[in-house]
Amino acid sequence: MTAKPLTNHLQDLERAIAQLSVKEKLWLLERIARQLRESDETEFPETSQPEPEIQRPAVYAHRGASKEARENTIAAFERAIELGAEGIELDVRCTIDRVAVVYHDAEIQERAIEQLTWAEVQSLDAEIPTLTQAVQYCKDRILLDVEIKESGYEAEVLEALKPLTIDRFVITSFKLDALDRVKQLNSQIKVGFLIDVESIAFLPNARTLNQRLKAIGVDFFALDWLILNHPAIGQLSPQVFWIWTVNQPVITQKLIDEANKPDNLRQIAALITDYPDRALALRKGTVE
Template identity: 35%
Template sequence: MSKPTIFAHRGASAVQFENTMRAFEKALDQGADGIELDVQVTEDGVPIVIHDADLVRLAGVRQMIASLTSAEIANIRVGKKYMRLVNGHRIPTLLGAVAFCERHHLALNVELKETVSQRPEFVEKIVGSVSYLDHIHISSFDYHLLEKVKEVNASMETGYLLRKNSVDWDVLEQYLSADGFHIHKKLLREPYLQSLIRTGKKIRVYGMTGKEAIVASSPSYIAGWITDFPDRFRGSKE
């Protein structure tokens, strides 16, 4: 029986700044099977790897991603406050992150964020840039984006990120464009769990620390754990 795939959430973000190449490199060092990352789209349509739609939290800049070109983004550094000027990180492009995953044979979970919802015409570009990877799926809280992904490439695997009150849990089967469901670990309980299992689709769980009892003997219905601490899951993969 195969073990769940261990995805490093925004890279090894417990020890390196989130969604940076350094975080992805550390995830590789810590034994992650794959990378989970977030994608926003710049003003000139370049997919970049960053969680927020604005730069306030990550770069201390009061600018929206959608209002900046990729050239302008390239000059911005993200990182911890007071450290950005001397030890800031470049914001990766999706193409750069994909190349890293291909080079190191890592699985990739691409989460589409707000700026993609606002400009769904760029889904085709994003799908095209990741489709040659062997182990790739695209996830989002926005189900309409997953429908768009399937329109572009019916064989591209998708994962629908669920919130407690975002769906009717009794009819999860109706989400035909979702090949799997991603949930926070708080929803890894009834009545949600049986509804998920009944679909027969892949279940991936985020918010995992590696200290949960369930990790020691992962149930067969779990396809993946998404965690800031991939090193804590090494024993569960043996």
Template identity: 35%
Template sequence: MSSPARLPGRRPLIIAHRGASQVCRENTLPAFERALEMGVDGVELDVHATRDGVLVVHHDPVLTIGHGDGVEAAPIAALSFEQLAIHRLQSGDRVPTLHEVFALVGTRAMLFVEVKAPHVEALVAALLSAYPDVRSAVHAFDHRIPVGVRALRPTTPIGLLSASYPLDVRAVLSGTDASALWQHAELIDEALIAAAHEAGVQLIAWTVNSAPHARQLAAWGVDGMCTDVPDEISTALTTAGATRGAANSSATLPPPVRP
């Protein structure tokens, strides 16, 4: 577990939850581009795989209702990529591939990849290796998934998602080599942040959309905030006096790595 705690005086990382999801359709290329224009430190997204092994960016395992293209409400895992490619979301946007998002973001921000689908660790590791200059990390609720990706690609930072208050942070992290704990924001207190730092990992809060809550979490020392409104949260923290480093160059962001 190699990720350092946030440096004193450095504001928490601002991570766009599914892109700029309040102004664009979530998990789409326009949402990610808009988030980058807002100057975020990182972009968070969700990943599934098609029947023929193409990694695509979509929150739910089943396609949302679109434009009558014949694949609405179909499980992504049951569709070929050719079938998925014709689908349009209600916004008119396509479901992007993970390759497209990596190519779009490049070195402009860090990518935090939440893997939703089981048994795709090899696909994820291969894609990360295809983009060695892109700063990226993998996290999931099923902790076996990021652990599996790291086993295949040991340079990949991994995080563990949690929606309950961990009574023993070290026990949760045991055997995972995780460098971050992603915790539901409403379940975070100062003691939990301290426990995470004592265990040698970062504490990332999700989802933080309230300026007062963001300022409180920052005062407690949280390392990152995943938010639907990154521009508002960034402004709130700047107004509160947290120090912003050079764009997308926070000390907590790892450098690109070679496979």
């Protein structure tokens, strides 16, 4: 049997593609694009050993143990580790000389971080760590939830996270384009879309949003606890949620109970709190 020339195969492929619907063509293009991204991904160390299973839901300290030490500082991270939190949520911005720094607000002393050099940031506030410093301090000690505050410096964030294995951190953001860029750099990184009381009013319809989320590869949603039962949230996919900022004991207990219900339609995977010790004590009493 004589093999067909390559040109004939290409012509057959062109005819097959021409018969596809627009929706099918878009799906095919997305698959091809994802394969290309995966072939040139930012690499992280391989996981050497499986992590011990964390009880549900995981407890993350909001900006570190921010009620006992200054938020987003090494001192707050150390205290969160001492209290037994499984993870830390922290905020990342970027200086004009492309240094990723751990800080929540857009300004320091009324000066925009994005317009400052790292040296200037240090001169204004010596307690602000770089993301690299935070990663080195927390490595092998606690998990990280890294919130990217603006888009445009995703590569710098991933560069700082390179000492970690890919199962030791997640990326969250209110900016879908930032999450999309992270997935382009490494599709294996888990990313979460942040939604709060204000932003939920501006979300597109569920069908349009879910299509975008699926195309990006969003793994979970990080929600303000006040909107967990909003009708729009029930239409999102996947139904996997990290809930913030959960400080009230009654709300904390309700979420712990839901996280441990068998066959629950939605998954409460993590709680982010200013009081990790209280959440851990409640969870311990529930699970045991």
